[in-house]
Amino acid sequence: DTGVSQNPRHKITKRGQNVTFRCDPISEHNRLYWYRQTLGQGPEFLTYFQNEAQLEKSRLLSDRFSAERPKGSFSTLEIQRTEQGDSAMYLCASSLGQINNSPLHFGNGTRLTVT
Amino acid sequence: LAKTTQPISMDSYEGQEVNITCSHNNIATNDYITWYQQFPSQGPRFIIQGYKTKVTNEVASLFIPADRKSSTLSLPRVSLSDTAVYYCLVVPSSASKIIFGSGTRLSIRP
Secondary structure, three states: OOOOEEEEEEEEEEOOOOEEEEEEEEOOOOEEEEEEOOOOOOOOOEEEOOOEEEEEEEEOOOOEEEEEEEOOOEEEEEEEOOOOOEEEEEEEEOOOOOOOHHOOOOOOOOOEEEO | OOEEEOOEEEEEEEOOOOEEEEEEEOOOOOOEEEEEEEEEOOOOEEEEEOOOEEEEEOEEEEEEEOOOOOOEEEEOOOOOOOOOOEEEEOOOOOOOOOOOOOOEEEEEOO
């Protein structure tokens, strides 16, 4: 168990640029979640996948955000035309889903700063 | 989805037992109660999970009354390293959309 890996750990970008983050879940985990967290707040749900299928997407997520999990393994989160309000920690988590009410295993996140 | 309410912050001292209570009045029959711990600049870490009565592991205990409308996370003999944010979650058995609240910021003093 190598844990959930997220890359990059930090990203600084200028407003209007596109950014992409990568998440590598624990290998046998079929569920993958993306969250966004700002200072002093709890993680905010963005979306989740069951294998390669994206099953739910938060209504708070604008159409500038897109996530993929093409082969049911790693996932990418892309933000187009970044805005300063997108500055946050982006967290990825994976789990076995319904099996034994498997808990979430989180990575240490990608911190995005939009200048 | 069941909403949770927990204190915004708590303070305690090293060696004390700390109890953090969470209310979840509209918990559904098949929902589980799960607690996570988060340190600065890290992702949340699973602590404990339960459905009813009492669950204990090497880190904490979780007490859930019969009506399941609340739960209490108990941390025995805390140390400075237990300073963190603690989140109480109600998780549907489908483990679909899992929602975090604002958590309880626990500060441990020497």
